[in-house]
Amino acid sequence: MPAWFSYTFFAVAVVLGSTALFFFTLTRGALLMRGAMGRLSHDAAHVYPIYSNMRLIRLVDWQPIISAILLFQYSHLVTIIAHGLRKDELRGKDVLITSCAFGNVIPRVVEASVKSGARKVLIADIIQNELDHAQTKLGDHAGHIVYLKDNAVAMRQPDASVQANVMFFLLHELPHHLKVDALSEAMRVLAPGGKLYLGEFHRPSPWLLRALSWTYFKVFEPYGLALWDSHDPVQQLQAMPGVTCERHTAFFGNFQVIVATKAKQQRHG
Numbered sequence: 001m002p003a004w005f006s007y008t009f010f011a012v013a014v015v016l017g018s019t020a021l022f023f024f025t026l027t028r029g030a031l032l033m034r035g036a037m038g039r040l041s042h043d044a045a046h047v048y049p050i051y052s053n054m055r056l057i058r059l060v061d062w063q064p065i066i067s068a069i070l071l072f073q074y075s076h077l078v079t080i081i082a083h084g085l086r087k088d089e090l091r092g093k094d095v096l097i098t099s100c101a102f103g104n105v106i107p108r109v110v111e112a113s114v115k116s117g118a119r120k121v122l123i124a125d126i127i128q129n130e131l132d133h134a135q136t137k138l139g140d141h142a143g144h145i146v147y148l149k150d151n152a153v154a155m156r157q158p159d160a161s162v163q164a165n166v167m168f169f170l171l172h173e174l175p176h177h178l179k180v181d182a183l184s185e186a187m188r189v190l191a192p193g194g195k196l197y198l199g200e201f202h203r204p205s206p207w208l209l210r211a212l213s214w215t216y217f218k219v220f221e222p223y224g225l226a227l228w229d230s231h232d233p234v235q236q237l238q239a240m241p242g243v244t245c246e247r248h249t250a251f252f253g254n255f256q257v258i259v260a261t262k263a264k265q266q267r268h269g
């Protein structure tokens with residue numbers, strides 16, 4: 001075997017191993033440490049350090065890294081949401097983004113909402129640093145945006161107050177009992193006829209991808225696997241009165257965008 005091949009193989013293994021260790025330490029590893037120290041009781045205890053420490057947020061929030069984490073499907077998933085918003089009748093209405101996310105999803109959602117005539121886009125997150133960071137990406141539409149420090153599982157937003165709500169890869173990070181609360185809050189704040197756009201992981205069809213994905217969740221994101229079955233968001237949303245769902249899957253079923261519509265008028269009797 002030529003020497004250059006061994007060196008390249010070794011270098012790639014070191015880079016991949018260090019990247020995995022970096023992300024493990026700042027995600028699951030940090031939650032394990034918090035659990036061991038008995039510090040899991042406050043509202044934001046499930047939030048990884050990469051979403052709370054400003055230096056880490058700035059370090060990780062780089063579009064190529066974020067796209068790679070979502071297997072280069074990021075842009076496609078955001079496009080499904082942005083197209084949906086562009087078709088919605090948002091004139092004079094408010095749009096909510098429930099929790100910040102890395103990459104350009106927030107600017108693209110804001111842009112699509114404003115072009116559809118939205119009056120305001122409310123951006124809610126439990127971590128102030130995430131809101132401050134989001135603000136740095138949104139100079140062009142500053143006049144349309146309101147930043148809210150709020151908890152997705154117990155929102156301070158009134159009932160029926162927004163016409164669209166975007167939740168991008170939040171659910172898989174929430175402990176299971178909070179997933180249900182976040183979905184019911186997301187539907188509560190929607191006006192009749194309004195839509196929830198939910199980007200998430202989904203159970204892939206090919207067994208090899210499923211095995212790799214399963215391993216990823218077991219190591220890095222222990223709350224994510226339940227979305228495949230016991231906490232399938234479509235089942236949970238459709239169990240709510242008057243909610244209908246469309247599911248779009250991508251990359252052999254590994255990702256999904258769910259569009260959940262709240263009925264215009266609840267049927268009685």
Ligand SMILES: C[S@@+](CC[C@H](N)C(=O)[O-])C[C@H]1O[C@@H](n2cnc3c(N)ncnc32)[C@H](O)[C@@H]1O
Nearest residue numbers: 051099100101102125126127130151152169170
């Ligand atoms: C949407 S998720 C992760 C998104 C995705 N992994 C990405 O590409 O960025 C991360 C965000 O959710 C926020 N978050 C977590 N729990 C929350 C909660 N209960 N209420 C509101 N925001 C929350 C975190 O502060 C962070 O900004």
